[in-house]
Amino acid sequence: MVTRQEVLHRLQAVHDPEIPDLSIVDMGMVTDVVVTNDSVEVTLRPTYIGCPALDWIKSAVERALEPTIAEVQFNMTALWSTSDLSEQGRDRLKRFGIAPPREGGEAVECPHCGSDDTHMTSPFGSTLCRSIYYCQHCQVPFEAWKTLGRA
Amino acid sequence: MRLVTQEHIDGLKHLLIPVADDEWMMGHRGSEWLALAPDLEEDLALSSLSQDEMGHAQLFYDLAHGLGEREADYQVYHRPADRWHHAALTARPRDGWAEWVVRRYLYEIFDSVRRRAFSQIPYPPLLAALKKMDLEESYHLTHSRSLMRALAFGGSESRAYLDQALKTDWPLVPDFFEWSGPDDFWAGFAVHDLAPSVMRSNVQSVVQRDFSDWGIAWPGDFGPASRKARHHIGSDELAALLNEMREVRQVAPASNW
Numbered sequence: 187m188v189t190r191q192e193v194l195h196r197l198q199a200v201h202d203p204e205i206p207d208l209s210i211v212d213m214g215m216v217t218d219v220v221v222t223n224d225s226v227e228v229t230l231r232p233t234y235i236g237c238p239a240l241d242w243i244k245s246a247v248e249r250a251l252e253p254t255i256a257e258v259q260f261n262m263t264a265l266w267s268t269s270d271l272s273e274q275g276r277d278r279l280k281r282f283g284i285a286p287p288r289e290g291g292e293a294v295e296c297p298h299c300g301s302d303d304t305h306m307t308s309p310f311g312s313t314l315c316r317s318i319y320y321c322q323h324c325q326v327p328f329e330a331w332k333t334l335g336r337a
Numbered sequence: 338m339r340l341v342t343q344e345h346i347d348g349l350k351h352l353l354i355p356v357a358d359d360e361w362m363m364g365h366r367g368s369e370w371l372a373l374a375p376d377l378e379e380d381l382a383l384s385s386l387s388q389d390e391m392g393h394a395q396l397f398y399d400l401a402h403g404l405g406e407r408e409a410d411y412q413v414y415h416r417p418a419d420r421w422h423h424a425a426l427t428a429r430p431r432d433g434w435a436e437w438v439v440r441r442y443l444y445e446i447f448d449s450v451r452r453r454a455f456s457q458i459p460y461p462p463l464l465a466a467l468k469k470m471d472l473e474e475s476y477h478l479t480h481s482r483s484l485m486r487a488l489a490f491g492g493s494e495s496r497a498y499l500d501q502a503l504k505t506d507w508p509l510v511p512d513f514f515e516w517s518g519p520d521d522f523w524a525g526f527a528v529h530d531l532a533p534s535v536m537r538s539n540v541q542s543v544v545q546r547d548f549s550d551w552g553i554a555w556p557g558d559f560g561p562a563s564r565k566a567r568h569h570i571g572s573d574e575l576a577a578l579l580n581e582m583r584e585v586r587q588v589a590p591a592s593n594w
Contacts, residue, residue: 234389234392234473235389235392235393235395235469235470235473236388236390236392236393236395237388237392238388241593241594262396262399262466262469263396263465263466263468263469264465264469265468265469265472267472307378308378308381308382309382309476309479309480310378310381310384310385310386310476310480311381311385312381313385314385314388314389318378318381332476334472334473335472
């Protein structure tokens, strides 16, 4: 029988399809893992309700846990906020060239040069979870993870 | 709240389907602007906004399904045209860019007023859904206002486009406030803000304040809703929209969302 620890370890290999390296565990998407005799129930929450990657992520979870049979469900109304990203997740985002979110209106740090001299050019980026910024210091546009607070 | 009576359950369905349909139509029409928006940032924004709206629509259809309505897939891909209950403005065929900006703004204001009314219905699955949507929708409202300001302060040419768009959309706004169910069914929820007259005056006061900030002359109080608000029996326009929207599904019936 597979352990809960092992399931979480294997889910570290399931990535956001658009950000290689960032696992769904580090994104804070995994809210519950229940191991029973011969199967595992995994509950996930979406970052954004309309995220088009959900089906993809669901099958990736099932594949990652094979040969154990996984029952994957989404809790569509579970709240997710940017503070649910793990420290490791924030590092990985940065390494990929996407600035991790900052809480409370603090300036977003340019993932290329580390400068704080940046401003948002549009709250909407190339995916639901990103915004577009510009770095005055290295004069390069970049994307940042869109801040989503708790209501 | 325990939905003890069939009236409550039916009432909630009468509330949820029109909202889902509005969100779906705004998402669908918004997606038609992809690659046509005036700049790249706006193109990206439209893609996010439209995905949000379609996701929200799906969640509202799911809530209605939990109360016994047919599933989201049926609602979107198989439901006959005369069973759709969106407000006509949300599904108007694509017009000019200014018209889209005005339509989006009027809808977002209305939608935020409606969500506030909905959040007083003590039905836990609905409340949980609204809470998550609110986080995403706050970006919509801010963005809509910034586009309206750009039009209002963009000089005489953009102001002329704005005025024309207001003339086109204003008469269609009152249909937003109507529900599609039997007369006064919403009264069963004892939520004052669900009354069409209250939603109308709440929307009007927000828009009035914005217009005065932006120096836009008040076009006049909203008129009466159309006689068949939120009903589209025999509408060629809707038939054409549904045909186009369902084209891929008809070619590939096994394709998913």
